[in-house]
Amino acid sequence: MSNYHWVCFACREAVRCPGSSDDVRCPSCASPCQNIGYKTPVPPKSKLKLWQALEASYAEARQSYAARSKLATVRRVHDLEKEIARIQSLPENPGRGELIKSLTKQLETARSST
Numbered sequence: 001m002s003n004y005h006w007v008c009f010a011c012r013e014a015v016r017c018p019g020s021s022d023d024v025r026c027p028s029c030a031s032p033c034q035n036i037g038y039k040t041p042v043p044p045k046s047k048l049k050l051w052q053a054l055e056a057s058y059a060e061a062r063q064s065y066a067a068r069s070k071l072a073t074v075r076r077v078h079d080l081e082k083e084i085a086r087i088q089s090l091p092e093n094p095g096r097g098e099l100i101k102s103l104t105k106q107l108e109t110a111r112s113s114t
């Protein structure tokens with residue numbers, strides 16, 4: 001498993017740790033570092049403009065990920081609602097109630113994450 005670049009944008013420090021690490025701290029200020037992946041090049045500490053560009057790129061990527069994640073959750077909620085409606089329209093059978101109950105629980109969980 002590769003080590004990832006964890007950076008502190010305030011100090012312009014970089015640390016290499018496994019991507020599965022939970023709490024990577026900056027060696028200078030002890031604030032939490034951000035994981036920017038293992039392929040993203042880290043600029044030298046003296047290149048302020050490159051660090052600013054990296055930070056802007058990181059913020060844009062996080063915003064894009066959040067939007068995609070929210071869209072996926074909305075799709076999941078919609079799909080669950082459609083499936084519940086479809087099953088409710090079917091004739092009564094022994095497993096139908098349990099399936100509706102299970103899908104309703106999944107729907108509540110999906111809705112609470114939005």
